[in-house]
Amino acid sequence: MSSTYIMKRSDLLKLVQAAMDEYDIYGPVQRRTTWVFDKIDDPSRIDMDYDNTMMSLKKFFIPSKEVMMRFNLREMSIDDSLPDVKAERPQLLVGVHACDIHALLFLDRVFGGKYVDPYYVARRENTTIIGLNCIDPCKHGFCKSVNTHIVNEGYDLYLTPITGDKYYVHVGSPKGDRLLTIAGKLLREATDEGHEAFKASMKHKHESLPVGLHLDNINETFDMAWDDPIWARLGEECMNCGSCALVCPTCYCYDVADELDLSLSNADRTRKWSTCLYHDFALVAGPHNFREDPPARLKYRFYHKIRGALHDHGIIACTGCGRCIEHCPAGISVKDVVYELQKRRVGVPVVKGG
Amino acid sequence: MQITLTRENEYLPDLAKLMKKTKLTEMESLFEFEFLDNNVRKYFTYNPGQFVQVSIFGVGEAPFSVSSTPTRPGNLELGIRQTGNVTDAIHNLNVGDVVGIRGPYGNGFSMDKLCGKNLLFIAGGIGMVPLRSVINYIMDKRDDYGKVTIFYGACLPDERVFVDELENVWPNAPDVEMHQTVDECHETWQGNVGVVTCLFDVCKVASENTVAIICGPPVMYKFVVQDLMKLGFKGDDILLSLERKMQCGVGKCAHCQIGHKLTCIDGPVFTFSEVQRLQEAI
Ligand SMILES: Cc1cc2nc3c(=O)[nH]c(=O)nc-3n(C[C@H](O)[C@H](O)[C@H](O)COP(=O)(O)OP(=O)(O)OC[C@H]3O[C@@H](n4cnc5c(N)ncnc54)[C@H](O)[C@@H]3O)c2cc1C
Ligand code: SF4
Ligand code: SF4
Numbered sequence: 001m002s003s004t005y006i007m008k009r010s011d012l013l014k015l016v017q018a019a020m021d022e023y024d025i026y027g028p029v030q031r032r033t034t035w036v037f038d039k040i041d042d043p044s045r046i047d048m049d050y051d052n053t054m055m056s057l058k059k060f061f062i063p064s065k066e067v068m069m070r071f072n073l074r075e076m077s078i079d080d081s082l083p084d085v086k087a088e089r090p091q092l093l094v095g096v097h098a099c100d101i102h103a104l105l106f107l108d109r110v111f112g113g114k115y116v117d118p119y120y121v122a123r124r125e126n127t128t129i130i131g132l133n134c135i136d137p138c139k140h141g142f143c144k145s146v147n148t149h150i151v152n153e154g155y156d157l158y159l160t161p162i163t164g165d166k167y168y169v170h171v172g173s174p175k176g177d178r179l180l181t182i183a184g185k186l187l188r189e190a191t192d193e194g195h196e197a198f199k200a201s202m203k204h205k206h207e208s209l210p211v212g213l214h215l216d217n218i219n220e221t222f223d224m225a226w227d228d229p230i231w232a233r234l235g236e237e238c239m240n241c242g243s244c245a246l247v248c249p250t251c252y253c254y255d256v257a258d259e260l261d262l263s264l265s266n267a268d269r270t271r272k273w274s275t276c277l278y279h280d281f282a283l284v285a286g287p288h289n290f291r292e293d294p295p296a297r298l299k300y301r302f303y304h305k306i307r308g309a310l311h312d313h314g315i316i317a318c319t320g321c322g323r324c325i326e327h328c329p330a331g332i333s334v335k336d337v338v339y340e341l342q343k344r345r346v347g348v349p350v351v352k353g354g
Numbered sequence: 355m356q357i358t359l360t361r362e363n364e365y366l367p368d369l370a371k372l373m374k375k376t377k378l379t380e381m382e383s384l385f386e387f388e389f390l391d392n393n394v395r396k397y398f399t400y401n402p403g404q405f406v407q408v409s410i411f412g413v414g415e416a417p418f419s420v421s422s423t424p425t426r427p428g429n430l431e432l433g434i435r436q437t438g439n440v441t442d443a444i445h446n447l448n449v450g451d452v453v454g455i456r457g458p459y460g461n462g463f464s465m466d467k468l469c470g471k472n473l474l475f476i477a478g479g480i481g482m483v484p485l486r487s488v489i490n491y492i493m494d495k496r497d498d499y500g501k502v503t504i505f506y507g508a509c510l511p512d513e514r515v516f517v518d519e520l521e522n523v524w525p526n527a528p529d530v531e532m533h534q535t536v537d538e539c540h541e542t543w544q545g546n547v548g549v550v551t552c553l554f555d556v557c558k559v560a561s562e563n564t565v566a567i568i569c570g571p572p573v574m575y576k577f578v579v580q581d582l583m584k585l586g587f588k589g590d591d592i593l594l595s596l597e598r599k600m601q602c603g604v605g606k607c608a609h610c611q612i613g614h615k616l617t618c619i620d621g622p623v624f625t626f627s628e629v630q631r632l633q634e635a636i
Contacts, residue, residue, distance in 0.1 A: 071411035115604035267412035285437040311614040
């Protein structure tokens with residue numbers, strides 16, 4: 001049996017301070033009405049009680065814009081930026097919620113597989129994650145409804161808040177072991193008292209997180225629901241702004257473009273986030289647009305996230321983080337949509353007692 | 355001129371030189387490329403129906419079906435319509451110019467499974483580009499396949515691609531029946547007039563032991579499939595090659611998703627049965 005550890009909550013700041021020589025550190029800090037994962041130079045800025053960040057963690061692995069390679073048009077040579085990505089300073093992400101760890105596990109499947117995306121993988125390997133077990137619900141999330149409230153992999157250290165202003169610490173990987181070494185005396189092995197406190201926190205978590213919908217037979221539901229009137233209704237409300245996809249931790253679609261420099265002798269092949277809500281997303285030469293109507297694009301996002309992700313990767317691409325619900329200007333809620341479809345097609349969730 | 359040859363990064367293209375450029379129509383030309391690297395040249399192979407990503411450095415990258423056949427090693431042939439940024443730049447290339455090519459991608463046709471079958475090809479316009487690869491593959495292994503029937507439709511006679519093969523090569527091959535039609539009448543045109551489905555009246559096709567292979571503009575599929583179903587073709591015996599917007603070619607950018615499948619990975623060749631289960635496919 002490997003050990004679990006106890007750390008004082010306030011000592012997390014000391015751990016972050018001690019890790020600064022080795023990593024670029026990012027953590028949740030408050031900004032106006034929301035939180036962002038920001039570069040941490042002063043550990044006291046970290047707010048481990050944050051509700052949720054506006055942008056997800058995908059920006060650390062697929063930047064909103066990145067140069068994949070440079071072309072020298074005179075010499076006709078290609079300079080891959082992968083070695084630079086690999087040489088980036090290791091990054092440490094502090095306080096990552098369970099749902100966001102699930103999002104990374106999903107992206108791992110997308111960017112891995114038969115063809116590996118080397119830029120994503122390089123950043124992923126170069127990143128250490130200190131997860132944070134939320135034991136109380138957040139404002140818009142519904143993780144327990146989509147089974148993302150528990151994580152068993154994808155973190156290097158995992159912190160569960162326990163009584164006495166402490167964390168119960170689980171080590172998930174060799175990268176986590178490295179943090180243990182850096183932490184030194186800040187961590188001590190958990191005793192029975194610590195294990196009991198962990199159990200109490202988890203009991204609290206299970207009782208406090210709501211279950212509002214279920215995913216039973218979700219494939220069948222979506223196959224039945226293609227012509228459901230809900231899509232036309234939502235289509236009228238949605239303005240195809242793409243915010244839902246931009247804030248979503250699992251929406252990964254991107255565009256590729258070459259950008260010439262002023263000398264016209266060098267060009268960058270760049271990729272940028274895109275969203276399926278945009279008009280030109282499925283536009284091809286002709287011109288022919290496979291999803292010309294705005295409602296078709298909104299519906300497509302739901303189908304890709306649920307039905308398509310299950311087909312391609314065996315899990316749905318919604319972690320229940322609630323970001324799109326919080327930021328949709330039209331008030332469209334993925335949770336309500338899935339609930340409504342599920343209720344009509346296969347029934348309401350059976351919630352077992354606390 | 356240097357490039358590291360490694361599949362560590364699937365997005366890095368290999369350099370290839372334009373060896374020959376032949377005008378097919380006003381809008382389309384056939385481009386023949388040869389990889390600069392000896393190893394790539396030696397090991398690069400593909401299935402009919404697969405596609406490659408061609409880079410014009412500084413302009414962009416776009417997917418094109420391979421039009422040559424792996425049974426004839428040598429230059430990689432691509433039939434390309436001029437229609438936008440990348441294709442304009444390709445049409446402006448001179449022999450000797452260097453581009454980037456990566457692939458091949460997509461499933462292509464499983465030529466093994468088609469062995470022993472009669473084959474009905476239905477192509478519209480530049481839909482003939484990928485089908486030419488299959489047809490010439492079969493020409494080179496003629497004994498492995500049954501009767502071949504080819505329906506080809508174009509808007510105007512001048513818009514037909516691979517006219518030499520349409521008129522002089524394929525009709526003269528053993529056990530091949532070839533029919534063409536154009537949408538609009540033309541003084542010099544003696545043949546059929548009408549959309550490609552009118553060829554079903556000209557030539558009686560039997561569905562027994564026959565696989566239909568279709569590629570053309572998006573509007574064509576519905577009508578062709580309807581007629582095939584009337585003739586008794588089963589969904590599994592109708593193969594379609596679909597086109598979608600693509601950026602990465604390897605299942606990451608998600609532009610080519612149809613319903614729950616990716617055109618670049620699960621396709622571009624689908625059976626009609628599959629397509630029926632994919633909303634928005636045709
Ligand atoms: C699997 C596959 C195989 C293919 N095989 C072939 C082949 O063998 N031969 C072939 O010629 N083609 C083939 N294609 C199509 C080919 O990839 C496209 O023609 C090519 O990508 C066009 O690129 P482009 O940069 O020249 O055009 P772009 O500059 O990207 O523009 C393409 C067209 O899209 C429209 N468009 C683009 N952006 C906008 C906008 N913002 N607003 C309005 N309209 C817009 C325009 O009408 C324009 O003409 C294939 C495609 C796929 C997916
Ligand atoms: S955020 Fe809301 S309005 Fe904007 S595209 Fe998404 S669903 Fe539509
Ligand atoms: S779809 Fe909405 S709730 Fe689900 S993971 Fe994306 S942003 Fe979060």
